Amino acid sequence: MNIVILSNASGYGGSERTIEIIAKKISEQHNIHIYAENKNHVNVLLENGLSVDTTKSGILGMISNLYFMRKKLLNSDCVIGNTNKAGFYIAIMNCLFPFMRRKKTLIFVRDFQWRFLRFIRFALGDNASYCVTTKAAFEYLRDQGINSDIISNPVNLPTFLEPALRENPPIILCPAMISRWKGIDLLIRSLSIIKNDCQLIIIGNHIDQTYLSELKLLVEHLGLKERVAFLAYSKNIDSYYSNCTLVVNSSISDFGGPETFGRTIIEGWAFSKPVVSFDCGGPRYLIDNGINGFLVSEGNVDELALTIDIILSDNELAKKLGSLGYQKVLSEYSVEIVVKKLIDKIIPQ
Numbered sequence: 001m002n003i004v005i006l007s008n009a010s011g012y013g014g015s016e017r018t019i020e021i022i023a024k025k026i027s028e029q030h031n032i033h034i035y036a037e038n039k040n041h042v043n044v045l046l047e048n049g050l051s052v053d054t055t056k057s058g059i060l061g062m063i064s065n066l067y068f069m070r071k072k073l074l075n076s077d078c079v080i081g082n083t084n085k086a087g088f089y090i091a092i093m094n095c096l097f098p099f100m101r102r103k104k105t106l107i108f109v110r111d112f113q114w115r116f117l118r119f120i121r122f123a124l125g126d127n128a129s130y131c132v133t134t135k136a137a138f139e140y141l142r143d144q145g146i147n148s149d150i151i152s153n154p155v156n157l158p159t160f161l162e163p164a165l166r167e168n169p170p171i172i173l174c175p176a177m178i179s180r181w182k183g184i185d186l187l188i189r190s191l192s193i194i195k196n197d198c199q200l201i202i203i204g205n206h207i208d209q210t211y212l213s214e215l216k217l218l219v220e221h222l223g224l225k226e227r228v229a230f231l232a233y234s235k236n237i238d239s240y241y242s243n244c245t246l247v248v249n250s251s252i253s254d255f256g257g258p259e260t261f262g263r264t265i266i267e268g269w270a271f272s273k274p275v276v277s278f279d280c281g282g283p284r285y286l287i288d289n290g291i292n293g294f295l296v297s298e299g300n301v302d303e304l305a306l307t308i309d310i311i312l313s314d315n316e317l318a319k320k321l322g323s324l325g326y327q328k329v330l331s332e333y334s335v336e337i338v339v340k341k342l343i344d345k346i347i348p349q
Helices: 014-026 039-047 058-074 083-096 098-102 117-127 135-143 184-191 209-221 238-243 263-270 301-313 315-333 335-346
Strands: 002-007 031-036 051-054 078-082 104-108 128-132 171-175 199-203 228-231 246-249 275-278 293-296
Touching: 002 014, 002 058, 002 083, 014 031, 014 039, 014 078, 014 263, 014 335, 031 039, 031 058, 039 051, 058 083, 058 098, 078 083, 083 098, 083 104, 083 117, 104 117, 104 335, 117 128, 128 135, 128 335, 171 184, 171 238, 171 263, 184 199, 184 209, 184 301, 209 228, 238 263, 246 263, 246 301, 263 275, 263 315, 275 301, 293 301, 293 315, 301 315, 315 335
Parallel strands: 002 031, 002 078, 031 051, 078 104, 104 128, 171 199, 171 246, 199 228, 246 275, 275 293
Antiparallel strands: none
16 A cells, blocks of 8 residues: 655654654555655654655645645555644645545544644545544544544554663653643743652753743752753653653643643553642643552642652652553553554554
8 A cells, every 4th residue: 555644844853753653564564655854853764764745834835735745645555644734735636636535534633723723624625534542632622523533643662671760869751842722831830849859851852942931940049050951852761761751741731732632641651650740631631640650739839849759758658650651651552552552543454
């Protein structure tokens, strides 16, 4: 089967990492071609040995993209759109190219800010299927009158799990782009009242420079300069997961949030790490509260600090939470399980 994937958002985050994992696995049995815009995304796809074309930005870029995509799409059996921009492109091509209406089309909805959803739905009609990753996005589409299927994001398991050594001081890892809806200021405020000595590493692309400046001023104001590190996103993020004590997802519902999934949660579980998240969006449906992690009332800094303190003070609890999270990854979020569901959706048995 010839499959074309549009993953042409300008940013780079969990949805792009998911496509990298899915595409590599699908390519073992099917022909895959991917259109992507973000340079980091393109480089990883190429490193995975995949066929990739880089798309251009802007109005003129879009016109050029549509022109050059036409031939690949004509020879494809299935088209997969990743996020809003890809869905918009596919909707336009359904209007321009009649042959597109005969293609099997899947649209992944990975956020709550679909500006062109009405147009996409109108242009694609009954030709497209919609996929979401958790019940949070399922309910979002249901409220728009759109039926969808839940297919979770997959996660790669580390090839070798090092023995869990207690870092001194313990490390709290927050893998998140610097954007207001990630709620990083709330996590920093919680650090100032956590009783246990610990370090906080925030790793991700610095999307919002104004917010980054505000966060650094907050760190200085709270006297945390020696305890907080802001690092740019790294392909070697596995080493940070391996060395941390716990993973925190502090995303909130404001400023374009919350998470529709919460990829950092399953990535933490893949390394047998306990996870903590605000009780909103996708994480609400991932974490079994008190079993493989903790859900904290959204925006409650005191409760977040207390929950982190509980984990840092009880090594056995931390190991238990991480172990049960790892078991959930094996049973629900392995690449093989997720890709099988996706292929079954594309090629009904």
